[in-house]
Amino acid sequence: MGCCARLLKSLCCIAILGAAAAxxxxxxxxxxxxxxxxxxxxxxxxxxACDGCCNGLKSNCAKPINQVTFPMVHxxxxxxxxxxxxxxxxxxxxxxLVAGYRGLMLDSCICDGSIGEALQQIFKGEDNGDAYLGFCxxxxxxxxxxxxxxxxxxxxxxxxxxxxxxxxxxxxxxxSLTDLFGAIEASGLGKYVHRLSTYNSDNYEWxxxxxxxxxxxxxxxxxxGGGMQSCQTDKCPDILYTYDYVQQTNWNDDTCDIKGNxxxxxxxxxxNHWMNNDASLPSPTNAAEFNTYDxxxxxxxxCDGGGGDGKMVPNIIAVDFWDVGDVLDFVRDVNEGNV
Numbered sequence: 001m002g003c004c005a006r007l008l009k010s011l012c013c014i015a016i017l018g019a020a021a022a023x024x025x026x027x028x029x030x031x032x033x034x035x036x037x038x039x040x041x042x043x044x045x046x047x048x049a050c051d052g053c054c055n056g057l058k059s060n061c062a063k064p065i066n067q068v069t070f071p072m073v074h075x076x077x078x079x080x081x082x083x084x085x086x087x088x089x090x091x092x093x094x095x096x097l098v099a100g101y102r103g104l105m106l107d108s109c110i111c112d113g114s115i116g117e118a119l120q121q122i123f124k125g126e127d128n129g130d131a132y133l134g135f136c137x138x139x140x141x142x143x144x145x146x147x148x149x150x151x152x153x154x155x156x157x158x159x160x161x162x163x164x165x166x167x168x169x170x171x172x173x174x175x176s177l178t179d180l181f182g183a184i185e186a187s188g189l190g191k192y193v194h195r196l197s198t199y200n201s202d203n204y205e206w207x208x209x210x211x212x213x214x215x216x217x218x219x220x221x222x223x224x225g226g227g228m229q230s231c232q233t234d235k236c237p238d239i240l241y242t243y244d245y246v247q248q249t250n251w252n253d254d255t256c257d258i259k260g261n262x263x264x265x266x267x268x269x270x271x272n273h274w275m276n277n278d279a280s281l282p283s284p285t286n287a288a289e290f291n292t293y294d295x296x297x298x299x300x301x302x303c304d305g306g307g308g309d310g311k312m313v314p315n316i317i318a319v320d321f322w323d324v325g326d327v328l329d330f331v332r333d334v335n336e337g338n339v
Contacts, residue, residue, distance in 0.1 A: 062208055069335050075089070090284070110132065155189050163213055169224075171224060177225075184239075252274070271303055
């Protein structure tokens, strides 16, 4: 009996120490938004920019946006650089944009005041009562990005890089849609949003990349989750319902099985290309395999009418740990017609 009591006490101590370590990592004295790797100290000029190019290639310019393949970062707000627990990426969203990623998945959430002064410090005291809009995954305690900072940096990137087109896909949590609308408008991003001329998801004729660039409508907003629904009127919001316009694969496998409705004419086909570990957490080890050129090519060919349920060519490829592997090289080859 005494041994059992000692064992239980030891296990409790280990759990307490583990929790303390996690809290220290998240909210230690080094964690200040003004000093994090997500501040404005980075240069926002895209590394792959070139004169007369659209998203890094001249050959992209004459193509409709849905015929250009976009490399996308899954949970782009969640990174080791921003001190997230169970992070999806090593480096932050801003560096991904500079490197060449043109799609971002972002989870909006509402963080309450229970996190206390640490969260208030991140948000520089700006709050809405005890609730804060943030970009987090599962829990604000595990990591949160300040939307004012993140959206402002997106705005800066578009200002600096006039030939780049971005796709943002939001997962709406905690009834945060209204706050997200407000944050996007306050950030100045609204001026870049492509607003559809007709809300017909079946037959919408997507403009070319050059048309979007000339009109300075270089931002496509998609979202699913709380408050989002299918919309077919001219009063629809600027954020489009993802499932009206995007078909997607499952994640956590390398098949081309389609998640949800397998309708083939939505315009965009998202290949969710990441594999969590056995604890359902992001895995850099699996990313090292999944993000290789060979792995990407094999799955892409499966989805390109090659035995999967979908016959559309994948034109969005989303990954974890974006700096690992050959994702950007593979997407470039796809866009150049070499795959």
